[in-house]
Amino acid sequence: MKRTSLTVACVLAAILSIAPPARAEGLHRFAVIVGNDTGGSDTRPLLYARADARKVHDILTRLGGVAAADAQLLLDGTAQDLLTALAQTERRAAEARARGERTALVLYYSGHAKDGALRLGDTRLPLDSLRARVAASPVDVRIAILDSCKSGELTRTKGETKGARRAPAFQIQAEGPRDAKGLVILTSSSSDEDSQESDLVGGSYFSHHLASGLLGGADKSGDGRVTLFEAYAYAYERTVADTAETAAGPQHPTFSYDLAGNGDLVLTDVAARREGVYLPREAPGGVYYLVDRQGYVAAEIVKNEGDRRIALPPGRYRVKRRLADRLRVGEIDVSSGQMITLDEGRLRDAPFSDDPVKGAMRVDVSRWSIGVGGGFQAVFDAPTRESLFPPTGLFGVELQLRDFLRRDWVWGLDGAIGGANGAVPLSTTGGAAAFKFNELSLASSLVVEWPHRTLTPFVGGRLALLLMTRKFDGDAFPPQYFSTLSPGIVGGVTLRLSRSFGLVVRGRVHYLLYNVDENRSLGFWELQTAVSYDL
Amino acid sequence: MTSRRLALTLAVLCATGAACGNYSNEDLEFMNALPESSDLRVNMPAVTSAVELANEAELAKSTHDTTRGLNGLLMGLVGIVDAVRSYPPTGRTATSRIWGPFPTDRAKMKNLDWETKMIVSRDVTDLGRFDYEISAHHDGAADTDWPVLISGWFQVGKTARRGMGHVELVTATARAEGYDTSDLGTLDHLEIDYDTSADPVMVTMHITDLPAAGSADPAPTAAFTYAQNASGQGEMTFDLIGNFILVTTAVEDLRITSHWLGTGEGRADLTVISGDGAGAQQTECWGRSFQATYNNKPWAQGEDVPGSPPGDPADFCPVIPPLSGP
Numbered sequence: 001m002k003r004t005s006l007t008v009a010c011v012l013a014a015i016l017s018i019a020p021p022a023r024a025e026g027l028h029r030f031a032v033i034v035g036n037d038t039g040g041s042d043t044r045p046l047l048y049a050r051a052d053a054r055k056v057h058d059i060l061t062r063l064g065g066v067a068a069a070d071a072q073l074l075l076d077g078t079a080q081d082l083l084t085a086l087a088q089t090e091r092r093a094a095e096a097r098a099r100g101e102r103t104a105l106v107l108y109y110s111g112h113a114k115d116g117a118l119r120l121g122d123t124r125l126p127l128d129s130l131r132a133r134v135a136a137s138p139v140d141v142r143i144a145i146l147d148s149c150k151s152g153e154l155t156r157t158k159g160e161t162k163g164a165r166r167a168p169a170f171q172i173q174a175e176g177p178r179d180a181k182g183l184v185i186l187t188s189s190s191s192d193e194d195s196q197e198s199d200l201v202g203g204s205y206f207s208h209h210l211a212s213g214l215l216g217g218a219d220k221s222g223d224g225r226v227t228l229f230e231a232y233a234y235a236y237e238r239t240v241a242d243t244a245e246t247a248a249g250p251q252h253p254t255f256s257y258d259l260a261g262n263g264d265l266v267l268t269d270v271a272a273r274r275e276g277v278y279l280p281r282e283a284p285g286g287v288y289y290l291v292d293r294q295g296y297v298a299a300e301i302v303k304n305e306g307d308r309r310i311a312l313p314p315g316r317y318r319v320k321r322r323l324a325d326r327l328r329v330g331e332i333d334v335s336s337g338q339m340i341t342l343d344e345g346r347l348r349d350a351p352f353s354d355d356p357v358k359g360a361m362r363v364d365v366s367r368w369s370i371g372v373g374g375g376f377q378a379v380f381d382a383p384t385r386e387s388l389f390p391p392t393g394l395f396g397v398e399l400q401l402r403d404f405l406r407r408d409w410v411w412g413l414d415g416a417i418g419g420a421n422g423a424v425p426l427s428t429t430g431g432a433a434a435f436k437f438n439e440l441s442l443a444s445s446l447v448v449e450w451p452h453r454t455l456t457p458f459v460g461g462r463l464a465l466l467l468m469t470r471k472f473d474g475d476a477f478p479p480q481y482f483s484t485l486s487p488g489i490v491g492g493v494t495l496r497l498s499r500s501f502g503l504v505v506r507g508r509v510h511y512l513l514y515n516v517d518e519n520r521s522l523g524f525w526e527l528q529t530a531v532s533y534d535l
Numbered sequence: 536m537t538s539r540r541l542a543l544t545l546a547v548l549c550a551t552g553a554a555c556g557n558y559s560n561e562d563l564e565f566m567n568a569l570p571e572s573s574d575l576r577v578n579m580p581a582v583t584s585a586v587e588l589a590n591e592a593e594l595a596k597s598t599h600d601t602t603r604g605l606n607g608l609l610m611g612l613v614g615i616v617d618a619v620r621s622y623p624p625t626g627r628t629a630t631s632r633i634w635g636p637f638p639t640d641r642a643k644m645k646n647l648d649w650e651t652k653m654i655v656s657r658d659v660t661d662l663g664r665f666d667y668e669i670s671a672h673h674d675g676a677a678d679t680d681w682p683v684l685i686s687g688w689f690q691v692g693k694t695a696r697r698g699m700g701h702v703e704l705v706t707a708t709a710r711a712e713g714y715d716t717s718d719l720g721t722l723d724h725l726e727i728d729y730d731t732s733a734d735p736v737m738v739t740m741h742i743t744d745l746p747a748a749g750s751a752d753p754a755p756t757a758a759f760t761y762a763q764n765a766s767g768q769g770e771m772t773f774d775l776i777g778n779f780i781l782v783t784t785a786v787e788d789l790r791i792t793s794h795w796l797g798t799g800e801g802r803a804d805l806t807v808i809s810g811d812g813a814g815a816q817q818t819e820c821w822g823r824s825f826q827a828t829y830n831n832k833p834w835a836q837g838e839d840v841p842g843s844p845p846g847d848p849a850d851f852c853p854v855i856p857p858l859s860g861p
Binding site: 387388424426427428429430433468469470477478480481482483484485513514515516517518 | 556665
């Protein structure tokens with residue numbers, strides 16, 4: 001299998017070297033891009049499927065000739081949502097075709113697949129029906145890219161063998177009988193392989209390398225355009241190389257086509273964009289990693305003898321090139337509308353311990369979020385609640401770090417302040433001493449969460465440092481304070497409101513050791529709601 | 536590295552988070568058992584203008600002077616308790632609270648080598664009974680040598696008001712060990728009994744001064760009984776025992792009983808119970824401006840008001856009903 005696919009890649013690469021210049025003009029492109037981290041209760045949530053979809057959406061709309069209005073990005077949708085989006089896009093494509101335009105449809109999917117069906121949350125879409133649906137789409141060129149486990153089944157359903165058929169050169173032209181028409185399918189793995197994600201790159205291996213290729217890394221011809229075959233060959237080679245040593249074993253993307261005509265199909269035009277990083281011919285060869293500000297490897301480019309244009313969006317990037325005994329690292333700012341040349345003088349020697357990609361991994365797998373909210377706290381014991389620690393409203397902020405210690409573990413720091421009025425009955429006078437109660441809570445928590453599509457339940461432990469004070473009306477008595485460490489448990493659920501915002505509802509139960517008058521074991525509960533924002 | 540950072544964070548939290556504080560309901564009970572000077576203060580309508588002061592009746596002035604003196608003494612005695620109770624206890628047992636030891640007030644530059652403490656104890660068989668004492672300790676003295684300066688007790692009342700109590704100041708022991716009591720003047724011994732559990736509140740004081748230096752006369756003593764209700768009506772009886780009339784060396788017992796209304800009008804009766812002039816009596820009444828409306832002073836008839844003889848006091852004195860609750 002591995003040998004076969006490698007052969008295919010070599011053949012494709014050879015074909016590319018003699019292919020005529022690719023053209024994209026005159027082809028009205030549409031795209032449906034789907035990402036879903038969840039695949040039902042019998043699957044473990046993915047981390048980066050939605051991120052992969054966003055990345056591909058960005059590349060196709062920025063470099064791939066797909067107008068924003070012609071691209072549908074569907075995140076965490078159902079199978080029906082996918083079919084609906086496909087139908088809407090097909091209608092638009094049919095209208096364009098009716099106007100005499102040539103049309104192309106790109107369907108990209110990143111998510112779960114199992115038992116011969118795509119898994120979109122709790123819904124399923126059989127691969128057979130998907131293939132039939134795409135094949136029947138009323139467009140000239142159909143391109144389906146599936147990044148999911150055992151996605152090679154999609155190519156096999158056509159009766160092909162695992163791996164890819166040899167692809168002839170073809171060219172898409174605006175008019176004429178030689179325009180390419182038909183169906184192309186790219187999958188991230190063969191029919192019996194899992195598709196793997198990488199915390200290092202913040203995505204799946206396949207989509208990461210496909211994206212790097214589309215950004216310019218795959219432009220082997222050096223003409224500033226990345227064709228379908230170039231992109232596949234690049235993604236294939238890099239994916240196999242990166243997964244060769246993983247625990248899950250090597251992953252072999254597959255390629256299937258059923259096209260009439262010849263020539264190659266240009267997927268991205270990095271030269272026309274004139275924005276990004278330019279690796280001149282004289283720059284040393286090797287693999288260049290460009291890490292964005294969030295710590296993700298935005299592009300992983302293999303440079304050989306020729307030059308390379310990497311059509312990165314504006315921003316600051318850390319650059320790394322690995323040598324046998326050291327790293328070459330540096331930073332580069334890409335301004336809007338500028339192609340910045342990365343010459344060797346921008347880089348400096350650095351030990352392996354300063355590997356920005358290694359560092360990025362730590363950041364990549366961790367996600368910070370902040371939240372603000374309010375809640376209510378009360379001691380279980382009624383007499384204590386009525387005279388010692390009155391029920392209190394709390395307003396707080398929290399900072400959470402996800403997947404830092406372990407995947408799906410959330411380490412949180414939170415602080416809250418609150419106040420209430422209370423009164424102590426005094427047996428010595430028969431009256432009561434009214435007081436104003438204040439509380440400051442600083443806490444650290446560690447919870448485990450089970451991410452789902454919209455609801456993420458969590459449960460864990462919490463350790464709070466409580467500082468409670470009270471001041472008596474009229475200064476009848478001196479102010480009093482009490483501080484203690486209070487362990488507790490926490491549980492709740494996060495409702496995902498949008499990509500970055502969530503609504504958190506949680507309950508806490510804490511132990512409180514009170515030791516001033518006497519040693520007493522108390523407990524209190526809290527109910528809290530907060531709005532969280534992922535940084 | 537990650538685990539170390541986490542462990543360090545938790546260690547810091549633990550180190551700073553040991554359960555501690557003075558957050559206590561019981562403390563309030565102990566502190567509340569201590570008398571406040573405002574509870575015991577003598578409240579008589581005050582002279583408010585220089586004209587009133589110039590024309591103030593003799594016994595009204597004596598009563599005002601006495602109340603000011605008593606209140607001053609209360610501030611000196613119970614004020615110490617007030618000062619201590621403004622801080623939370625520094626020690627606790629199941630049946631007691633301890634304040635101190637504290638250094639003495641350095642600002643006064645007195646008793647610099649002394650420290651004081653207060654202990655309030657609750658009776659285990661009668662949770663409404665509290666005993667307390669303020670004692671002083673001289674540096675270098677035996678650890679158990681804490682002569683008591685102030686002692687007292689408090690009994691929770693059965694009504695919604697406070698209760699009854701006793702405070703006693705004894706300077707002899709501490710003074711004998713070198714404690715400077717000059718702030719208390721010639722005061723040797725002061726006892727206060729009070730009952731604030733019902734209206735009217737009652738306060739009784741017994742004061743014993745130190746003998747005058749070089750005098751063969753016994754130390755003067757005084758006893759005051761004061762009662763007041765919520766409307767401001769009050770009465771005070773004070774007995775002064777000493778050689779006040781220097782005709783002979785006999786010790787006189789003078790008793791003055793004053794009554795007043797919340798509006799300021801009042802009446803005082805002075806009786807020489809024993810000693811020189813025994814049996815002599817003076818009756819004086821005053822109006823809202825404290826000017827005498829009646830004065831019958833047999834040994835100085837020129838001071839009689841409205842004239843000599845002054846006539847029937849019922850015609851010139853305010854009607855003051857027996858003291859009771861509002």
